[in-house]
Amino acid sequence: MHADLVFAGGPVLAGGRRAGFAAVTGDRITAVGDDPAPLIGPRTDVVDLGGRLLLPGFQDAHVHAVGGGIELGRCDLTGAATVADCLDAVAAYATAHPRLEWLTGSGWSLETFEGGLPHRRLLDAVVPERPVVLVNRDHHGAWLNSAALARAGITTSTPDPPDGRIERDAEGATGVLQEGAMDLVTRLLPPVTEADKLAGLLRAQRLLHSLGITAWQDPLLGDYGGMPDPSSAYATASERGLLTARVTGALWWDRGRGAEQLSDLLARRKSLRESGFRAGSVKIMLDGVAENHTAALLSPYLCTGHSGLSFVDPVALREHVTLLDAHGFQVHFHALGDRAVRDALDAVEAALTANGRTGNRHHLAHLQVVHPDDVPRFGRLGATATVQPLWAVHEPQMDELTIPFLGAERAAWQYPFGALLRAGATLAAGSDWPVSSPDPLLGIHVAVNRIPYGEDVPAFLPDQRIGLGAAIAAYTTGSAHVHHLDDTGAIRPGHRADLVVLDRDPFDGPDHEIGAAKVAMTFTAGRCVHGS
Numbered sequence: 001m002h003a004d005l006v007f008a009g010g011p012v013l014a015g016g017r018r019a020g021f022a023a024v025t026g027d028r029i030t031a032v033g034d035d036p037a038p039l040i041g042p043r044t045d046v047v048d049l050g051g052r053l054l055l056p057g058f059q060d061a062h063v064h065a066v067g068g069g070i071e072l073g074r075c076d077l078t079g080a081a082t083v084a085d086c087l088d089a090v091a092a093y094a095t096a097h098p099r100l101e102w103l104t105g106s107g108w109s110l111e112t113f114e115g116g117l118p119h120r121r122l123l124d125a126v127v128p129e130r131p132v133v134l135v136n137r138d139h140h141g142a143w144l145n146s147a148a149l150a151r152a153g154i155t156t157s158t159p160d161p162p163d164g165r166i167e168r169d170a171e172g173a174t175g176v177l178q179e180g181a182m183d184l185v186t187r188l189l190p191p192v193t194e195a196d197k198l199a200g201l202l203r204a205q206r207l208l209h210s211l212g213i214t215a216w217q218d219p220l221l222g223d224y225g226g227m228p229d230p231s232s233a234y235a236t237a238s239e240r241g242l243l244t245a246r247v248t249g250a251l252w253w254d255r256g257r258g259a260e261q262l263s264d265l266l267a268r269r270k271s272l273r274e275s276g277f278r279a280g281s282v283k284i285m286l287d288g289v290a291e292n293h294t295a296a297l298l299s300p301y302l303c304t305g306h307s308g309l310s311f312v313d314p315v316a317l318r319e320h321v322t323l324l325d326a327h328g329f330q331v332h333f334h335a336l337g338d339r340a341v342r343d344a345l346d347a348v349e350a351a352l353t354a355n356g357r358t359g360n361r362h363h364l365a366h367l368q369v370v371h372p373d374d375v376p377r378f379g380r381l382g383a384t385a386t387v388q389p390l391w392a393v394h395e396p397q398m399d400e401l402t403i404p405f406l407g408a409e410r411a412a413w414q415y416p417f418g419a420l421l422r423a424g425a426t427l428a429a430g431s432d433w434p435v436s437s438p439d440p441l442l443g444i445h446v447a448v449n450r451i452p453y454g455e456d457v458p459a460f461l462p463d464q465r466i467g468l469g470a471a472i473a474a475y476t477t478g479s480a481h482v483h484h485l486d487d488t489g490a491i492r493p494g495h496r497a498d499l500v501v502l503d504r505d506p507f508d509g510p511d512h513e514i515g516a517a518k519v520a521m522t523f524t525a526g527r528c529v530h531g532s
Contacts, residue, residue, distance in 0.1 A: 002041030003030060005497070005526055010049025011505055013056070013472070014491040022054060024497040027525035031493055052520060053505040055472065056489050057214025057498035058440040059479035061386045062332075062365045062430030064139075065208065065218055065247075066230030069200030070192060071434050072207075075105025077134065078434075083112060083122065090134070091126040102189055103127060106135040106434065108143065110291050111396030117167055118143045120175025133185055138435050139227070140289045142182045144175045152185040163255065163311050165294070179288050179309065197233035198242075205245055209530040211439050212500035212519040215246035217430070217483055219283045219332055219365065221268075222252025231268070235275035243277075244524050246498070248483050250281035250332040255311045259323055266327065280484070281330040284320070285311055287340040290368055291401040295337035298371060303405045307339065314343040321347035321362075322354045330360045330484075332386075336368040338413065345377045352381060363428060363482050366391075369406065369413050370420075379424030384482050386428040387417055387474065389447040390436045392464070394457045417447060418464040427466075428482045429474035440475045441502075445515030447471035453515025468507060468514065497526035 003023035012019040014032045021036035022029055031039055040046060075093035080086040086108055094103055110116035123132050123145035131148035135141070144152075156172040164181030167174045177184060208216065221231045229252075237243040249272065251265050265282060272279040288294025288309055293301050296308040312320070321331050331351075333344040344364050351362075363384035368391070378385050391398075392415035403411045421427055429447070431438040442453055448471050450459040459465070466474075480489025488496050501521040506514045521531035 001025070002044050003039040004043075005045045005047070006036045006040055007047045007049055007054050007499070007501070008036045010052045010054060011507075012054045012491055019491075022491050022499070024526045027497055029491060029493055029495050029497050032491055047501065047521070049501065051505060053502045053507070054491070055212070055500045055502065056476040056491050057500050057522065057524065058212045058475045059483060059485070059489060060208070060213050060216040060430045060433075060438065060440070061363065061428040061479040061482045062219050062388070063208070063216045063433045063438060064220055064227060065204040065216060065433075066197055066201045066233050067220070067227035068434035068438070069202070069204030069207075070196060070228070071106050072203055073200070075103060075134065076107050077105060078107035078137070080108060080112065083118070086112065087122060087126050090123065090132065094127050094130065101130065103130055103132045104134070104189060106139070107137055108134060109137050109397060110401055116291055116401050117174060117176050120144060120146050120149060120173070123175065133189065135182070138289050138291070140294065141176055141178045141292055142185065144177065144185060146175070148185055149173055149175060151188055154184060158184075163309065178292050179294050192228040194232055194236070197228060197230060198236055201230065201233040201237055202242060205243070208245065208438060209522045209524075210519065211441075212522050213245070213438065213440065214498035214500070214522065214524045215480070215483055215485055215488060217248045217250060217281065217332070219250045219334075220252055221249045221279055222254070224252060231272060231279070234277045235272055238276035244527075244529050246483070246485055246488065246524070247277070248281060249277065249279035250283035251279055253282050253284040253320070255285065258316060259320060262323060262327065265329070280328065281332045282324050283332045283334065284317070285334040286317070286343060287311060287335065287337050289336055290406065291397055293405065295368065296339040296343070297337045297369065297410070298339045298342070301405045302407050308337055310339065310343065314346065317343055318347045318350035322351040325351035325358055325360055325362070326355050328358070328360065331362045333362070333364045334366060335364045336366045338369045338371040338374070338410070341367060341370050342374055345374055345381060345383060348381050348383045349377075357382065361482055361484065365430065368415060369410055370416050371413060372419075375416060375419050376423040378420055379426075384426045384428050384478070385420045386430055386482065387415065387447075388430060388432050388436065389417070389443040389471070390431065390452075391415065392417065392450055392460055393446055393452050394460050395452070398460070412461065414461065416464050417466050421466055421470060426478055426481060427470070427474040428478040429471075430479070441517050441519070442515050444468070444471040444475060447474065448511050448514055451512075468511065497523060499523040501531070
């Protein structure tokens with residue numbers, strides 16, 4: 001039988017070999033080999049690769065697609081390199097939106113400000129009357145002006161919440177709220193409409209498809225840090241047939257509650273499944289981030305004498321994960337510090353001991369600091385390491401706000417991709433967009449080089465580099481494993497035709513040029529969703 005679609009004339013990355021063509025019939029790959037001629041008929045569409053590489057579609061195992069899509073329409077400080085750039089952008093946004101009661105945005109970087117802490121007075125100078133709330137790049141802190149602090153009722157005597165911190169100086173609150181303290185103001189923000197959430201999802205889907213992403217996991221189906229719960233947008237898009245990507249969702253674990261929330265999680269999973277959307281994962285956020293000293297460490301930060309925050313008691317965590325595992329949930333852990341990583345692995349081990357191997361494929365995201373004793377536990381326990389390669393580089397946030405406070409020994413334990421792979425761990429990859437770029441090719445470049453594309457800086461812990469094939473596997477087969485999409489992530493007969501055509505073959509060039517590659521075409525279920 002003739003195929004509907006044939007890719008030929010260039011290399012096809014088909015598992016462990018390079019083939020000469022791939023054929024698609026309907027939504028499935030039906031043949032892979034060297035001579036496509038017998039499969040090409042009068043109605044077959046032929047894509048001439050012209051020497052370009054055909055890959056399985058990229059999959060992002062940790063991306064806030066709806067939140068990122070919404071933020072594209074707000075005050076975006078992503079490209080602001082200086083304090084003046086930030087303030088100019090805020091002033092321009094305020095002028096362009098004179099009727100907004102609250103001015104919101106995101107994307108500012110900690111290294112832009114001395115000590116990583118901007119002050120409310122800077123915002124007061126450009127927007128003195130309307131409240132301004134700007135979430136930082138990693139979404140673990142927010143910068144407010146005085147009007148926003150007043151609306152939230154934050155004064156000198158306001159106590160820190162258990163899971164956060166109000167930054168203060170001699171005059172009182174400085175305008176920076178860390179972690180759970182953000183809730184003091186984000187709960188006051190005008191609600192995001194259902195139409196806005198759906199528009200954000202579709203805007204994000206177009207962007208992600210343009211980068212070759214055909215599937216992802218949204219790690220936060222809930223309200224947190226100014227990001228609205230995206231569940232309804234996914235349900236609506238699924239019901240209306242608007243979701244061309246394959247998406248799984250992780251339901252938010254309310255760290256203010258305990259095991260009693262299980263019934264709510266089961267009900268939400270069932271309700272979303274009835275809409276056609278899979279939400280079989282639960283996200284448990286164990287700690288914060290290293291730059292603001294809220295990542296949970298086994299020993300204290302050198303600058304503060306404390307060891308960060310654990311948002312969930314480790315004994316209770318083992319009980320919660322065992323319960324969730326027994327009810328068929330995957331657990332998606334946020335774990336940056338070595339204490340958080342160990343607590344997560346201990347919880348996975350407790351579930352494995354109690355329930356046996358359930359096949360739920362738990363995974364740990366971020367993994368900034370991993371104690372060497374815990375590296376081999378990933379493979380042994382079947383816990384997937386979901387990495388964000390773009391973070392494993394020398395840049396100001398690393399060199400000025402992290403390494404000095406970790407010390408040389410712990411700094412050398414950061415983002416151990418190579419060690420994890422050598423120890424038998426399965427690597428998946430994600431971007432955490434809008435925290436960092438969602439472009440998989442830039443992430444692959446860093447995973448291979450440990451240097452940002454186009455920058456002349458030393459490699460960051462070069463012994464942790466991985467090969468190009470392994471980096472691509474993390475963004476394809478590794479993430480497909482996490483997503484329980486076992487008929488995706490590879491080019492082989494019977495698999496879904498989720499495919500990407502690059503504008504070149506990066507295997508033919510030097511490693512330092514991997515990041516120059518771009519996506520030319522993206523297909524989901526055999527249908528072109530980007531390019532032509």
